[in-house]
Amino acid sequence: MKERTAEPIDGTVHRSATRDTDEQFRALLEGLRTxxxxxxxxxxxxxxxxxxxGFADLSTTERAAFSIAFYAAGLASVLxxxxxxxxxxxxxxxxIPRRSTQHxxxxxxxxxxxxxxxxxxxxxxxxxxxTLVFGPVTAVLATLxxxxxxxxxxxxxxxxxxxxxx
Numbered sequence: 489m490k491e492r493t494a495e496p497i498d499g500t501v502h503r504s505a506t507r508d509t510d511e512q513f514r515a516l517l518e519g520l521r522t523x524x525x526x527x528x529x530x531x532x533x534x535x536x537x538x539x540x541x542g543f544a545d546l547s548t549t550e551r552a553a554f555s556i557a558f559y560a561a562g563l564a565s566v567l568x569x570x571x572x573x574x575x576x577x578x579x580x581x582x583x584i585p586r587r588s589t590q591h592x593x594x595x596x597x598x599x600x601x602x603x604x605x606x607x608x609x610x611x612x613x614x615x616x617x618x619t620l621v622f623g624p625v626t627a628v629l630a631t632l633x634x635x636x637x638x639x640x641x642x643x644x645x646x647x648x649x650x651x652x653x654x
């Protein structure tokens with residue numbers, strides 16, 4: 489997304505570009521309000537797991553799934569919260585403009601990476617819990633179903649289906 493540089497004498501293009509960037513940033517932050525609580529609840533669950541008596545009995549595969557889920561949930565939390573932190577650290581305290589098209593682009597990419605990390609954490613957690621409750625065969629099947637559903641609903645629909653529609 490490029491920032492408009494040509495500005496008529498009355499400044500209408502600049503105000504319009506600023507307003508558009510502001511609206512897009514607000515929409516991004518609004519969307520994060522639904523993602524952040526989910527990843528934080530998952531992270532909290534994972535924080536308590538090592539404190540459970542049976543945690544020491546986890547197999548190597550289960551420990552690997554836990555580690556992947558735990559670190560991915562932590563990364564997702566940091567990245568999904570980052571755009572709102574940006575807003576608090578920018579103007580008026582620093583004098584840095586609150587929003588720009590470059591800031592919006594970076595915030596979107598940080599959010600996408602955070603969303604991918606959240607997906608990894610969810611999938612790894614489903615594998616871990618399914619292994620403990622149902623065994624490895626059911627865990628693999630459940631995890632595959634969830635993974636395919638996640639890919640389809642989070643990525644295929646917006647990037648392929650909705651693009652084709654227009």
